[in-house]
Amino acid sequence: MSKSRAARLAPVVAMAERAEREAAVQLGHCQGLLNQAQAKLGDLEHYRSDYQQQWISEGRRGVSGQWLMNYQRFLSQLEVAIGQQRQTVDWHRANLDKVRGLWQQRYARLEGLRKLVQRYLEEARQAEDKREQKLLDELAQRILGRNSG
Secondary structure: OHHHHHHHHHHHHHHHHHHHHHHHHHHHHHHHHHHHHHHHHHHHHHHHHHHHHHHHHHHHHOOOHHHHHHHHHHHHHHHHHHHHHHHHHHHHHHHHHHHHHHHHHHHHHHHHHHHHHHHHHHHHHHHHHHHHHHHHHHHHHHHHHHHHO
16 A cells, blocks of 8 residues: 555655655756855956056056046046946845755755655555465464474
């Protein structure tokens, strides 16, 4: 009986495996998007650093007022872009955490189902062992009954 219960759970386990795999793929995709966003943020911060070094170099030689205004305007735009990219990184990080939670739920459900199937199969094996032992005991009793009679 337990074997048939395990067999009836097979489609449910298959669905849970599919759901877990899909969540794992989504998790990988979200991790990739976060990595890309972090890389872009790193690039922007590196570019800002380079641009500030250019200011130091140019400033030593002397700069015009127009150059200084353009520098400040561009640096301001770069700071806005960095701020926006930080928000994007934060959003991707939060989304990754949400997707990771979903994957963990699906993985836990799958593992629970697998353990249940394993328990049913073990119960079926134990029941079969008991039936077999009972048959062997009955057979032994018949043989003993014939020999003593």
